Amino acid sequence: GEDVEQSLFLSVREGDSSVINCTYTDSSSTYLYWYKQEPGAGLQLLTYIFSNMDMKQDQRLTVLLNKKDKHLSLRIADTQTGDSAIYFCAEIFNAGNNRKLIWGLGTSLAVNP
Amino acid sequence: ETGVTQSPTHLIKTRGQQVTLRCSSQSGHNTVSWYQQALGQGPQFIFQYYREEENGRGNFPPRFSGLQFPNYSSELNVNALELDDSALYLCASSLGSLAGGYEQYFGPGTRLTVT
16 A cells, blocks of 8 residues: 555754654655655755665765665754754655655654753 | 745635635746645645646545646646545645656645635
């Protein structure tokens, strides 16, 4: 089936690292994404990883992809209060000629000063 | 450069009615995707249009239909509205289709309430 699962909540202290985890279902996914949604603001693409990569680093963000376990993680180093938001994991799900972007429910990250 | 815009921002409809939501793509983008986001949920993919053709569809019934125009703006039409259709409807535009993994730029959404 099509399902992307994430833990719903994460709370960290300012300056610590945050790790948000996601599991997906389609082993043929080509791209996997992390989006950020702040209250009252639109969805913003944070980063993505292509399926032939194991890791991608972009400033404070590190994405790890374990294709065997269909597990994706997002690590935010030196988490700041401005990082408080909902983080969505999404995968491209291939169903024959039909492609869909399947999203998780989102992980609400709270950063405490 | 103008971003993705959507209209209207809010809408209240009655069960059984029909609604049309509109989206203007970011300049130069030929692909538009529509999503439904219920309160506290992740976005659900409705469909994508690439160069005026439907290019992918999620698990939504046929009463959800769309159009993309030659200028790449788009409409989402929902017939026979149901209470469960109450949600934020998001439009996103990109330089290419899902297959190419292009970044999607989201509009602010239209909040639809069905009573």
